[in-house]
Amino acid sequence: MFTFTPQNLQKIEALKSRYPSPNALALPLLWMVQEQEGTISLEAMEAAAPFCDLPPIELYRIATFYTMFKLAPTGRHHIQLCKTLSCALCGKAEILAHLQERLGIGVGEMTPDGRFSLEQVECLGSCGTAPVMQINDVNFENLTPKKIDEILKALS
Amino acid sequence: MRDARIVSRRFELPQSHTLEVARAHGAYTRLSEAFDKTPSELIEIIDQSGLRGKGGGGAGAGEKWKLMLPHDPRPKYLAVNCDESEPGTFKDRQIITKDPHLLIEGIILTCYAIGARAAYIYIRGEYRAHQQILQAAIDEAEAAGLLHVKGAPLLITVHRGAGAYICGEKSALLESMEGKRGHPRLKPKQKECEWYFGNPTLVNNVETIASVPFILYEGAAAYRSFGTEKSPGTLLFALSGHVQRPGVYEAEFGTSMMAYIEHFGGGIRKGKKLKAVIPGGASTAVLTAQEALEACLDYESMQSLYSALGTGGMIVMDEDTDMVLALKNLLEFYRHESCGQCTPCREGTGLADTLLSRVLEGHGNTGDIDKLLELASTMDGQTICVFAPAVAIVIRGFLLKFRSEFEARMHA
Amino acid sequence: MIEIFVNDQSLHVNEGVLLIEALIQNRIDIPYFCYHEALGMDGNCRMCMVGIEGQKRPQIACDTIVKAGMRVHTTGERIEDVRRRILELELVNHPVDCPICDQAGECKLQDFYMDYGLYDSAVSKGEKVHGAKHVDLGANVMLDQERCVLCARCTRFTCNITKTHELGIIGRGDHARISTMPGRKLSNPYAMNVVDLCPVGALTSKDFRFAQRVWFLSSTPSVCHSCAKGCNIFIDHNAPKYQKERIYRFRPRRNDAVNGHFICDAGRLSYKSLNDHRLTCNNPDAMDRAKALIQAAHNIALLVDANLYCEQLDALVAFAQRIGAQLYCPNQCYYDEGFGDEWLRRPWRAANLAHINTLGITQSTPSEAHDLIISFNHPDLSSLTCKHKIAFSTHEGVEADVVLALRSWAEEAGTLINITA
Numbered sequence: 001m002f003t004f005t006p007q008n009l010q011k012i013e014a015l016k017s018r019y020p021s022p023n024a025l026a027l028p029l030l031w032m033v034q035e036q037e038g039t040i041s042l043e044a045m046e047a048a049a050p051f052c053d054l055p056p057i058e059l060y061r062i063a064t065f066y067t068m069f070k071l072a073p074t075g076r077h078h079i080q081l082c083k084t085l086s087c088a089l090c091g092k093a094e095i096l097a098h099l100q101e102r103l104g105i106g107v108g109e110m111t112p113d114g115r116f117s118l119e120q121v122e123c124l125g126s127c128g129t130a131p132v133m134q135i136n137d138v139n140f141e142n143l144t145p146k147k148i149d150e151i152l153k154a155l156s
Numbered sequence: 157m158r159d160a161r162i163v164s165r166r167f168e169l170p171q172s173h174t175l176e177v178a179r180a181h182g183a184y185t186r187l188s189e190a191f192d193k194t195p196s197e198l199i200e201i202i203d204q205s206g207l208r209g210k211g212g213g214g215a216g217a218g219e220k221w222k223l224m225l226p227h228d229p230r231p232k233y234l235a236v237n238c239d240e241s242e243p244g245t246f247k248d249r250q251i252i253t254k255d256p257h258l259l260i261e262g263i264i265l266t267c268y269a270i271g272a273r274a275a276y277i278y279i280r281g282e283y284r285a286h287q288q289i290l291q292a293a294i295d296e297a298e299a300a301g302l303l304h305v306k307g308a309p310l311l312i313t314v315h316r317g318a319g320a321y322i323c324g325e326k327s328a329l330l331e332s333m334e335g336k337r338g339h340p341r342l343k344p345k346q347k348e349c350e351w352y353f354g355n356p357t358l359v360n361n362v363e364t365i366a367s368v369p370f371i372l373y374e375g376a377a378a379y380r381s382f383g384t385e386k387s388p389g390t391l392l393f394a395l396s397g398h399v400q401r402p403g404v405y406e407a408e409f410g411t412s413m414m415a416y417i418e419h420f421g422g423g424i425r426k427g428k429k430l431k432a433v434i435p436g437g438a439s440t441a442v443l444t445a446q447e448a449l450e451a452c453l454d455y456e457s458m459q460s461l462y463s464a465l466g467t468g469g470m471i472v473m474d475e476d477t478d479m480v481l482a483l484k485n486l487l488e489f490y491r492h493e494s495c496g497q498c499t500p501c502r503e504g505t506g507l508a509d510t511l512l513s514r515v516l517e518g519h520g521n522t523g524d525i526d527k528l529l530e531l532a533s534t535m536d537g538q539t540i541c542v543f544a545p546a547v548a549i550v551i552r553g554f555l556l557k558f559r560s561e562f563e564a565r566m567h568a
Numbered sequence: 569m570i571e572i573f574v575n576d577q578s579l580h581v582n583e584g585v586l587l588i589e590a591l592i593q594n595r596i597d598i599p600y601f602c603y604h605e606a607l608g609m610d611g612n613c614r615m616c617m618v619g620i621e622g623q624k625r626p627q628i629a630c631d632t633i634v635k636a637g638m639r640v641h642t643t644g645e646r647i648e649d650v651r652r653r654i655l656e657l658e659l660v661n662h663p664v665d666c667p668i669c670d671q672a673g674e675c676k677l678q679d680f681y682m683d684y685g686l687y688d689s690a691v692s693k694g695e696k697v698h699g700a701k702h703v704d705l706g707a708n709v710m711l712d713q714e715r716c717v718l719c720a721r722c723t724r725f726t727c728n729i730t731k732t733h734e735l736g737i738i739g740r741g742d743h744a745r746i747s748t749m750p751g752r753k754l755s756n757p758y759a760m761n762v763v764d765l766c767p768v769g770a771l772t773s774k775d776f777r778f779a780q781r782v783w784f785l786s787s788t789p790s791v792c793h794s795c796a797k798g799c800n801i802f803i804d805h806n807a808p809k810y811q812k813e814r815i816y817r818f819r820p821r822r823n824d825a826v827n828g829h830f831i832c833d834a835g836r837l838s839y840k841s842l843n844d845h846r847l848t849c850n851n852p853d854a855m856d857r858a859k860a861l862i863q864a865a866h867n868i869a870l871l872v873d874a875n876l877y878c879e880q881l882d883a884l885v886a887f888a889q890r891i892g893a894q895l896y897c898p899n900q901c902y903y904d905e906g907f908g909d910e911w912l913r914r915p916w917r918a919a920n921l922a923h924i925n926t927l928g929i930t931q932s933t934p935s936e937a938h939d940l941i942i943s944f945n946h947p948d949l950s951s952l953t954c955k956h957k958i959a960f961s962t963h964e965g966v967e968a969d970v971v972l973a974l975r976s977w978a979e980e981a982g983t984l985i986n987i988t989a
């Protein structure tokens with residue numbers, strides 16, 4: 001059974017007073033679920049729905065619209081490599097090849113030990129420091145194969 | 157090149173994002189000057205200044221503020237657009253990380269002018285670290301008792317998106333903030349404000365709002381002393397792609413594009429020759445090197461080249477760039493980001509990508525170029541929002557200006 | 569009323585209506601998927617493009633309010649070209665499998681692409697975005713995601729009309745599709761209306777799937793008999809080769825004063841009982857035996873079903889007088905509290921109780937004193953005890969001294985008085 005943590009329940013109450021309608025909490029609630037659980041389960045959507053006064057299907061619709069919401073598990077370190085133009089112009093292909101080789105997985109896959117998963121994403125809004133990737137919430141910019149090695153080494 | 161720093165004035169100061177540093181360099185010190193004027197006087201100054209929206213559309217800010225129904229009894233809202241997802245655009249994040257207090261000050265002033273007591277900053281989900289800096293600044297300002305308009309409390313809430321380019325479109329942004337999928341709304345038939353849960357709402361870009369303090373304190377004429385007649389002021393232009401020093405550098409409108417690229421970007425990387433520049437984020441028509449030579453960074457010049465200033469985020473491509481791959485890259489982006497609501501866009505973005513895949517896989521024929529061009533015209537002007545027309549512009553730009561590169565990939 | 573001009577023809581239309589309504593009401597051809605008179609406009613299909621003088625670009629008629637003097641064009645090269653190209657895009661990811669589609673013959677997509685002479689999809693099968701083909705949504709409704717044009721009619725129905733929120737469009741871009749919440753089903757008493765609403769063959773009725781090609785069916789306007797509401801319906805029927813006439817389905821028939829565009833699923837599926845276990849012929853001596861029983865009886869009760877037409881009931885009143893019988897219509901068996909709801913369904917599950925009331929027929933069970941009950945299809949005959957029974961019945965399985973076949977309501981014409989309160 002999914003339940004929000006007491007801290008999140010408090011946060012929800014505080015947020016309610018900031019919006020004209022509880023409906024506005026849909027995205028914040030899904031974020032809280034994902035931060036709490038790592039992924040967003042159907043059960044959690046059912047449980048979150050009453051907090052924003054929406055039918056569960058609406059949360060499901062939202063969760064499948066926004067690409068950052070994860071319905072399936074990702075690795076402990078979820079690598080999101082930008083594939084859009086500025087990054088592509090600045091050597092994204094080489095970085096992708098290097099990542100795949102180092103991790104031994106393809107795009108959309110997870111390492112067997114669950115440590116890493118790899119995804120390509122659209123422009124991360126860091127085009128000036130291309131190529132760029134995000135691991136979970138942290139940006140890594142001006143990537144080179146050497147830098148990738150260092151970054152991966154530092155992650156458990 | 158004349159130094160023109162309105163928004164980036166405090167960017168280089170150490171710890172510029174803290175209240176202490178910002179205040180020491182002028183932040184929040186002149187609020188009472190503005191509060192001494194009436195809201196309509198402030199709107200008039202903004203209107204006089206010719207401030208144009210810096211989120212891509214370039215709409216006159218004053219004109220939009222005037223649509224906010226001053227006598228309407230419903231609560232009013234300000235939604236600050238920090239979705240910043242247009243490829244090649246990364247300027248707003250400079251403001252929220254380097255001078256968040258400038259944005260907050262702009263929000264206070266704007267809310268006073270339009271009669272709002274609550275503002276939301278819609279920030280793209282990927283800007284997690286940047287959001288934290290912004291939130292810390294809001295908390296600091298709140299603790300210092302700064303979040304009020306002339307004594308009335310002002311609520312500033314950061315609302316996090318979750319990965320959807322289309323939520324930068326203003327009505328999709330409001331839908332998203334209402335707890336829905338980011339589907340753009342049908343356009344009203346007459347000019348009116350936006351609506352958040354049925355309440356009058358103003359949507360402006362981060363940089364637009366960050367320009368407000370300078371204009372209200374220094375006056376419209378001071379703002380107009382930069383830029384051109386139709387494009388007054390400055391913009392945080394950005395450079396990415398094949399330049400020596402990519403980044404965000406503020407410059408006044410009217411600056412020559414090549415001078416900007418040389419001066420701030422240090423020219424093309426590795427001594428290569430320029431091939432093309434996408435001038436204002438992915439959704440503006442690509443310019444050839446020849447056109448880039450003529451181009452100035454303002455609305456008029458870009459329009460005369462049948463392109464647009466957009467967000468001012470330039471993507472620079474050198475002579476080695478494969479334009480077919482570049483277009484393919486963008487078409488994948490649009491296919492992925494179409495909200496899927498209306499048929500010409502949902503199916504058209506997918507079809508365009510599929511047709512170009514064919515070409516890249518060696519199954520293309522010359523008819524495919526015409527098919528793509530016809531598709532572009534089907535996507536243009538038949539949809540709910542301007543996402544699809546923008547895709548049409550992108551397709552036409554690449555195909556018409558670099559046709560031979562595409563033809564070289566075709567069989568017959 | 570204001571005057572507008574459509575293809576240079578003057579029309580007088582109500583002020584404030586949508587242009588598409590005005591066009592539909594005046595029977596001017598206009599293709600559309602997403603607009604629906606009961607659901608309103610949504611503006612997503614972009615098929616209803618028209619030219620409006622003074623506007624640079626074609627406009628969608630469903631998002632345009634008529635204005636006095638407005639000049640509209642629904643034909644012409646430019647507008648037809650735009651429509652053709654949008655339609656072509658609609659077919660990009662559609663399987664175009666009309667020969668095996670149940671909707672064939674009543675599919676708007678098929679109609680339009682025939683009109684516009686499009687038979688090829690711009691991409692090959694391998695390049696299409698594929699979806700699930702046979703999704704059982706629940707409530708007898710099957711979904712084929714590939715045939716869906718994402719008009720959102722079905723979702724607007726469950727969202728705005730039944731407010732049960734089972735269906736939604738999930739995913740984004742060309743991966744958007746209709747779905748329920750995984751693990752949940754479409755389940756509401758009106759669910760099957762989405763099959764009628766769906767303009768293409770994406771939603772089909774499990775009950776009707778592959779039963780008949782629609783062009784073989786004849787439609788007869790009628791009224792549902794499954795409750796006192798009296799929803800207007802079409803009976804779609806046909807006699808397959810060497811077989812008896814069968815009813816294949818009921819469909820809602822628009823009547824804004826009663827049921828609007830919709831009917832409930834119970835009513836919709838009630839056609840089945842009209843096909844099976846029917847009593848169709850009589851024993852040769854049945855009439856004579858019935859006559860003898862009537863002549864011998866001293867105290868006759870005449871039991872009438874509250875589903876009989878007014879004309880039938882009036883005739884039975886006269887008949888009762890002639891043979892000196894007392895009329896009854898015990899009504900308890902019609903009452904089903906749980907069936908009633910706030911929308912169409914009424915707890916009284918018979919079509920003509922209002923006329924029974926008007927005629928003042930006793931609605932309690934007949935007294936024990938009767939020595940003969942003659943029933944005209946009353947459903948509760950079996951629970952009554954009496955020395956002799958004569959049953960006129962539409963169905964088999966009735967126990968009585970004499971049983972005589974009666975034609976069903978679907979085979980008779982007549983008048984009903986519904987209870988709308």
Ligand SMILES: Cc1cc2nc3c(=O)[nH]c(=O)nc-3n(C[C@H](O)[C@H](O)[C@H](O)COP(=O)(O)O)c2cc1C
Nearest residue numbers: 209210211213237239240241324325326360361364
């Ligand atoms: C597809 C699309 C994406 C957009 N993305 C953004 C964005 O990321 N940030 C932004 O400020 N404006 C964006 N806009 C423009 C907004 O709709 C809106 O015009 C703008 O936020 C208004 O603010 P401004 O007048 O201050 O520029 C986008 C528009 C479209 C059609």
Ligand code: SF4
Nearest residue numbers: 495497498501541543
């Ligand atoms: S044009 Fe594209 S992005 Fe805009 S509403 Fe239509 S489908 Fe959505």
Ligand code: SF4
Nearest residue numbers: 716717719720722766
């Ligand atoms: S299933 Fe039918 S009614 Fe529902 S969206 Fe698809 S085409 Fe429209």
Ligand code: SF4
Nearest residue numbers: 792794795799832835
């Ligand atoms: S509501 Fe009553 S009359 Fe209408 S379809 Fe259902 S059962 Fe028949």
Ligand code: FES
Nearest residue numbers: 082087124126127
């Ligand atoms: S293109 Fe990679 S961050 Fe913008």
Ligand code: FES
Nearest residue numbers: 600603613614630
């Ligand atoms: S009917 Fe008008 S857009 Fe679909």
